[in-house]
Amino acid sequence: xxxxxxxxxxxxxxxxxxxxxxxxxxxxxxxxxxxxxxxxxxxxxxxxxxxxxxxxxxxxxxxxxxxxxxxxxxxxxxxxxxxxxxxxxxxxxxxxxxxxxxxxxxxxxxxxxxxxxxxxxxxxxxxxxxxxxxxxxxxxxxxxxxxxxxxxxxxxxxxxxxxxxxxxxxxxxxxxxxxxxxxxxxxxxxxxxxxxxxxxxxxxxxxxxxxxxxxxxxxxxxxxxxxxxxxxxxxxxxxxxxxxxxxxxxxxxxxxxxxxxxxxxxxxxxxxxxxxxxxxxxxxxxxxxxxxxxxxxxxxxxxxxxxxxxxxxxxxxxxxxxxxxxxxxxxxxxxxxxxxxxxxxxxxxxxxxxxxxxxxxxxxx
Ligand SMILES: Cc1cc2nc3c(=O)[nH]c(=O)nc-3n(C[C@H](O)[C@H](O)[C@H](O)COP(=O)(O)OP(=O)(O)OC[C@H]3O[C@@H](n4cnc5c(N)ncnc54)[C@H](O)[C@@H]3O)c2cc1C
Numbered sequence: 001x002x003x004x005x006x007x008x009x010x011x012x013x014x015x016x017x018x019x020x021x022x023x024x025x026x027x028x029x030x031x032x033x034x035x036x037x038x039x040x041x042x043x044x045x046x047x048x049x050x051x052x053x054x055x056x057x058x059x060x061x062x063x064x065x066x067x068x069x070x071x072x073x074x075x076x077x078x079x080x081x082x083x084x085x086x087x088x089x090x091x092x093x094x095x096x097x098x099x100x101x102x103x104x105x106x107x108x109x110x111x112x113x114x115x116x117x118x119x120x121x122x123x124x125x126x127x128x129x130x131x132x133x134x135x136x137x138x139x140x141x142x143x144x145x146x147x148x149x150x151x152x153x154x155x156x157x158x159x160x161x162x163x164x165x166x167x168x169x170x171x172x173x174x175x176x177x178x179x180x181x182x183x184x185x186x187x188x189x190x191x192x193x194x195x196x197x198x199x200x201x202x203x204x205x206x207x208x209x210x211x212x213x214x215x216x217x218x219x220x221x222x223x224x225x226x227x228x229x230x231x232x233x234x235x236x237x238x239x240x241x242x243x244x245x246x247x248x249x250x251x252x253x254x255x256x257x258x259x260x261x262x263x264x265x266x267x268x269x270x271x272x273x274x275x276x277x278x279x280x281x282x283x284x285x286x287x288x289x290x291x292x293x294x295x296x297x298x299x300x301x302x303x304x305x306x307x308x309x310x311x312x313x314x315x316x317x318x319x320x321x322x323x324x325x326x327x328x329x330x331x332x333x334x335x336x337x338x339x340x341x342x343x344x345x346x347x348x349x350x351x352x353x354x355x356x357x358x359x360x361x362x363x364x365x
Contacts, residue, residue: 001186001321001328003142003153004336005343009184010149012340017180018151019173021158024143029188029263030298031139033209035241035250036329037227039076039130043089044305044327046096050351051334058333059133062141070138072221074242076130077113079122080231087123087231094127102126115286119233132227132241135329142332159194164315182343185312185320189263189298195320197364198313198357202323205257205299206267210276211248214288219243229254230283238279240287249288251276254326257299269294299326307331309338309355311346313364319343 006018022028038056042048056071063070080087094101102125104112109124118124147153160172162183169183187194191202219225225242232238237254244250253275258267273291280289302308302323312318319342321335328335341348357364 001188001324001332001335001339002184003139003146004332005184005186005321005339006146006151006153006336007142007149008333008336008340009343010146010151012344014182014340014344016146016149016151018146018153019157019159019171019175020153020155022156024153024155025136025139027295028298030300030324031135031188031329032297033135033295034244034247035227036133036135036138037076037130037229037239037241038071038133038330039078039090039127040097041090041094041099041101041125041127041130043078043086043093045089045354046093047351047354048331049093049097049099051331054337055331055334058337059138062138062145062333066141066144068137068141070134070141071131072134073129073131074221074224075226076127077124077226077228078127078230079109079116079118079124079228081121081233082123084231084233084235086229086237087125090125090127091123100128102128113228116228116230116284117282121233126226130227132221133330134244138329138332142336162318164317169315169317181317183318184339184343185318185322186339187320187322188324189260189300191300191322193262195312195322196314198308198310198320198362199322201303201308201360201362203301204260204263204265205301205326206260206265207252207257207297207299207326208269208272209250209252209295209297210273210291211250211293212280212288212290213248213292214243216288219249219288232279232283236275236279238276238283240284248293251280253279263298266296269296299324301325303360306359307335307355308357309335309342309352310357311342313357316346
């Protein structure tokens with residue numbers, strides 16, 4: 001989100017400085033790794049759909065500007081009981097916005113997707129236009145784009161604090177203090193230590209990802225294996241990605257995770273791993289079964305699972321985006337634009353209104 005904001009600000013001619021506490025491509029936050037899903041029939045809430053349509057156009061523009069492939073149109077398999085949040089929400093968004101969702105019969109699903117043990121009561125849909133963002137390349141493209149427009153990007157520099165002063169916002173960093181006209185904060189799971197009071201709304205959640213090794217080319221991106229998202233009757237939500245760069249089939253659980261008091265805290269992966277192994281055995285017996293790699297990641301959970309994008313209650317010259325709750329990456333270019341709008345003009349598109357703090361009814365001093 002910070003890289004996307006720096007890109008949007010620098011593109012508009014603002015003198016932009018980005019400070020990141022770790023290496024720019026670190027794996028301690030929420031944005032690392034090779035892949036993230038992009039989908040538009042958005043089960044979380046239909047109001048995200050207009051933002052996703054803009055984001056799709058922005059990702060394509062970034063690809064064109066840099067001559068890089070950042071998005072693979074792989075399609076996305078979504079499945080679960082008809083009343084599951086995933087299926088009912090995706091169908092609602094697709095109905096409301098006329099989005100194409102290919103609904104499969106059980107027979108069609110067993111033929112097209114034989115690796116899964118589809119329960120008879122499942123609804124199985126395919127969003128053919130959905131796909132996979134190459135996350136590592138996308139982050140690099142946003143950073144390169146910001147730099148190409150004159151932004152100063154400083155990795156390894158921690159922000160220690162900020163103070164509104166009459167002529168701007170005084171920013172204290174490990175590299176010294178300086179006053180800026182505007183401050184954009186995108187602290188991820190570190191919201192509590194960076195945002196002050198509103199940051200207290202965001203809880204870090206430890207997540208784990210796993211890879212199951214396979215030499216079977218069937219499961220590769222190149223062979224057209226589609227990512228999948230499955231919400232089971234017990235409410236547990238699992239997802240998977242095709243093999244990329246020979247790295248095994250990536251699988252994870254969207255539900256669950258260990259609540260942390262600080263983002264640096266660790267949490268054991270063994271129970272999560274056992275849950276994934278059970279999912280593979282019971283629901284996806286045809287997929288590779290042997291987990292050979294794991295990696296930790298962080299969700300920054302807002303109280304209702306929706307993003308928080310707004311001016312800071314302490315000073316409107318400070319704007320922030322936080323609480324992406326495990327589903328923000330796909331929106332990055334338009335989040336960057338909204339933050340640039342808010343910082344430079346004090347307002348942004350009405351489509352972002354549902355993501356403002358006011359919805360939570362929280363009162364800040
Ligand atoms: C396992 C997993 C799977 C996901 N799958 C998807 C998916 O399929 N599709 C999707 O759209 N989204 C997905 N997401 C969510 C998505 O990746 C995140 O919403 C997004 O990356 C959040 O970006 P961010 O910039 O807010 O957070 P981060 O990338 O964590 O950035 C916050 C940055 O702030 C820095 N920072 C914090 N405090 C300071 C300080 N004091 N000084 C300087 N720097 C500081 C941190 O070091 C960090 O780099 C997934 C997330 C995870 C963890």
